[in-house]
Amino acid sequence: MDKERKRKDGRTRGKQIFVYFPLSPSSASSIVYGAVKPNRNDNNCISVYVVSFENNAKHQFEALGTWNADHLARDDSSSCWIQLVKGSHYAKIKSVIVGGVCVPLSRATLILYDETFIQSEILERNEDWKCSKCLCELGSLLRLKNNVSLDRHKVPNELVEDSIFNHSKVVLQLRQRALQCKAWRRSSTDLGSTNLLWMMVIDLILGFCFVNMFHSLGGTTEVLEKFLQSVKLIADYLQLLIEWLMGVPVGLKLNRPLSTVVGKFFLYHLYLWKTYIDIIRPIVSTVIFISSTVGLIGLSFQMALLSDLITMASLHCYCFYVYATRLYGITLSGLRSTFRMFGGRKWNPLRSRIDSGEFSWDQLCVGMFIFSSLLLLLPTLLVYYIVFLALRICVLLLQGTLKRLIWIINSIPCYSLLLWIIGSPSLAGDVLFEVIPGRDSTLKLVWIKLPFVESMIRSLNPSSPKYPHVNWSQRLNEMVSGDLIYPL
Structure with missing residues (x-):
C-alpha cells in the first residue's frame, strides 16, 4: 500500500498544472470557483480555470481554492485546491494540492487573462484560436458564467417567386430590412445585435x-x-x-x-x-x-x-x-x-x-x-x-x-468600427503569451488588434448580402x- 501510494504521489507531483486566473480579480479575498480539465493531448497536464469569485448553483462551478484568504478552510471534496495571493503587481500561486498531494510550485504555471477580450466574438472566428483547446474552454466557461451564447442563427436571403416586383430595388431593400430585423431579434451576441441596431439607426438618421x-x-x-x-x-x-x-x-x-x-x-x-x-x-x-x-x-x-x-x-x-x-x-x-x-x-x-x-x-x-x-x-x-x-x-x-x-x-x-478606433479589447483578433519579468512561471495573455479591413470583414452583419x-x-x-x- 505504501509503495502504491508513493507511486501515485510521484505521478501527481510530476504533473504540470496550468492555472488560468483573472488579471483584475473582482474580489479582494474569497473562495474561487471554476473547473478542472485534463489536457486531451497530454495526460501529465491539468488545466485549472478560475472564472468566478462567488458560488452560483446555476453554473455548477466547483470550489478550486482561495484568493488572498488563507484563513478559509479547504474543501475536502475538491480534487484540486489552489492558494493564490496578491503579489507586488500580479497574483501568484502559494500552494497547489491535487488529489491530496502537494505539487511543487515549479510544476505550476499561472496564466493571467483579461476577461474582456477572452470573450471577443472576433477572437472566436480566429482559426488559430479554435485550435487552442485550453483557450476555447476558458472562453466557454466565461460565457457560461455571464450567460452569453455565441450560437449564430443564420438568416438566409429568402428566395421568392420571380415577378416584375423583384426587379425593383425598393422591394428588394424592404425584404433586406425585414431580414435585418429578423437577424436582430435572433442574434444572441452583443456585438452582432449592436452592429445591426446601430446600422438601422444610422440609416434612419441619414434618411431623415x-x-x-x-x-x-x-x-x-x-x-x-x-x-x-x-x-x-x-x-x-x-x-x-x-x-x-x-x-x-x-x-x-x-x-x-x-x-x-x-x-x-x-x-x-x-x-x-x-x-x-x-x-x-x-x-x-x-x-x-x-x-x-x-x-x-x-x-x-x-x-x-x-x-x-x-x-x-x-x-x-x-x-x-x-x-x-x-x-x-x-x-x-x-x-x-x-x-x-x-x-x-x-x-x-x-x-x-x-x-x-x-x-x-x-x-x-x-x-x-x-x-x-x-x-x-x-x-x-x-x-x-x-x-x-x-x-x-x-x-x-x-x-x-x-x-x-x-x-x-x-x-x-458601425459599432465595431467605433470599437476599432478607440482600441477596445472587445474587438481582439488574436492573443499571445507574454512572460512577466522576474517571474518565469507566470504568463500574461495579451490581445492583438487586427488590421482594419480584416476586423470589419469578421464583424459584418449576419444578414448582409x-x-x-x-x-x-x-x-x-x-x-x-x-x-x-x-x-x-
Missing part, C-alpha cells in the same frame, strides 16, 4: 436628413418638374445623337440606306418615349411623394428609389441598346457561320461542337453573298452598337454605384461578342 434636403428643394412639385425636364432634355440630346449618326459621324462613310432605316426606327421609338413621359407623369409624381415618406425608413430606401427612377427614366436607352445589340449579335453570328462554311465546317447544335461538313457549289455561292453583305453592313451596325453600348454602360455605372452604396449601408458594422462583385473579363467578352449586359 435626406428628407429635409428634399423639402428644402421645393418638395414634390419642384422635384417632379426638375426630373421631367431632365428626362426630356436627355431625350432631345438622344434625338440629336441619332440624327448625327444618320449623317456622316466623325467623317465615317456609313451605309446610308441602312443608317436611315435604323435611325428612323430609333426616332420612332424616341417619339413614343416622349409620349410615354406625359403618360407616366402622375405615376412619377406619386412615386416622388411616397419617397418623401419612405425616406424616413432610411437613406438606403432613398437610394433604392433613385435607382428605380433611373431605370424608369432610361428605359428608352435600354430599348435602343437591346435593338442595337441584337442586330450586332445576329450580324456577328452570320459572319461566323458563313466563315466556317468556307473552311468546310459547320456547327452541330446536338453535340454543341464544330464538325466537318460538305457544301455544294450553290451553297457556297449563297454563303459568299451573305458573308459579303453582312461584312459591308457591319461598320454601320457597329457604330450604332458602340454608341448605345456607351449609354448603357453609363447607366449601369450609376446604378452599380448606388447598389454598392446601399450594400455599404446594409453591411458596414454578398458584395456585388463584377467579373470584368466576362463583361468585356459580352461587349465584344454582342451579348446583353445586365446590371453590375
Whole structure:
C-alpha cells in the first residue's frame, strides 16, 4: 500500500498544472470557483480555470481554492485546491494540492487573462484560436458564467417567386430590412445585435436628413418638374445623337440606306418615349411623394428609389441598346457561320461542337453573298452598337454605384468600427503569451488588434448580402461578342 501510494504521489507531483486566473480579480479575498480539465493531448497536464469569485448553483462551478484568504478552510471534496495571493503587481500561486498531494510550485504555471477580450466574438472566428483547446474552454466557461451564447442563427436571403416586383430595388431593400430585423431579434451576441441596431439607426438618421434636403428643394412639385425636364432634355440630346449618326459621324462613310432605316426606327421609338413621359407623369409624381415618406425608413430606401427612377427614366436607352445589340449579335453570328462554311465546317447544335461538313457549289455561292453583305453592313451596325453600348454602360455605372452604396449601408458594422478606433479589447483578433519579468512561471495573455479591413470583414452583419462583385473579363467578352449586359 505504501509503495502504491508513493507511486501515485510521484505521478501527481510530476504533473504540470496550468492555472488560468483573472488579471483584475473582482474580489479582494474569497473562495474561487471554476473547473478542472485534463489536457486531451497530454495526460501529465491539468488545466485549472478560475472564472468566478462567488458560488452560483446555476453554473455548477466547483470550489478550486482561495484568493488572498488563507484563513478559509479547504474543501475536502475538491480534487484540486489552489492558494493564490496578491503579489507586488500580479497574483501568484502559494500552494497547489491535487488529489491530496502537494505539487511543487515549479510544476505550476499561472496564466493571467483579461476577461474582456477572452470573450471577443472576433477572437472566436480566429482559426488559430479554435485550435487552442485550453483557450476555447476558458472562453466557454466565461460565457457560461455571464450567460452569453455565441450560437449564430443564420438568416438566409429568402428566395421568392420571380415577378416584375423583384426587379425593383425598393422591394428588394424592404425584404433586406425585414431580414435585418429578423437577424436582430435572433442574434444572441452583443456585438452582432449592436452592429445591426446601430446600422438601422444610422440609416434612419441619414434618411431623415435626406428628407429635409428634399423639402428644402421645393418638395414634390419642384422635384417632379426638375426630373421631367431632365428626362426630356436627355431625350432631345438622344434625338440629336441619332440624327448625327444618320449623317456622316466623325467623317465615317456609313451605309446610308441602312443608317436611315435604323435611325428612323430609333426616332420612332424616341417619339413614343416622349409620349410615354406625359403618360407616366402622375405615376412619377406619386412615386416622388411616397419617397418623401419612405425616406424616413432610411437613406438606403432613398437610394433604392433613385435607382428605380433611373431605370424608369432610361428605359428608352435600354430599348435602343437591346435593338442595337441584337442586330450586332445576329450580324456577328452570320459572319461566323458563313466563315466556317468556307473552311468546310459547320456547327452541330446536338453535340454543341464544330464538325466537318460538305457544301455544294450553290451553297457556297449563297454563303459568299451573305458573308459579303453582312461584312459591308457591319461598320454601320457597329457604330450604332458602340454608341448605345456607351449609354448603357453609363447607366449601369450609376446604378452599380448606388447598389454598392446601399450594400455599404446594409453591411458596414458601425459599432465595431467605433470599437476599432478607440482600441477596445472587445474587438481582439488574436492573443499571445507574454512572460512577466522576474517571474518565469507566470504568463500574461495579451490581445492583438487586427488590421482594419480584416476586423470589419469578421464583424459584418449576419444578414448582409454578398458584395456585388463584377467579373470584368466576362463583361468585356459580352461587349465584344454582342451579348446583353445586365446590371453590375
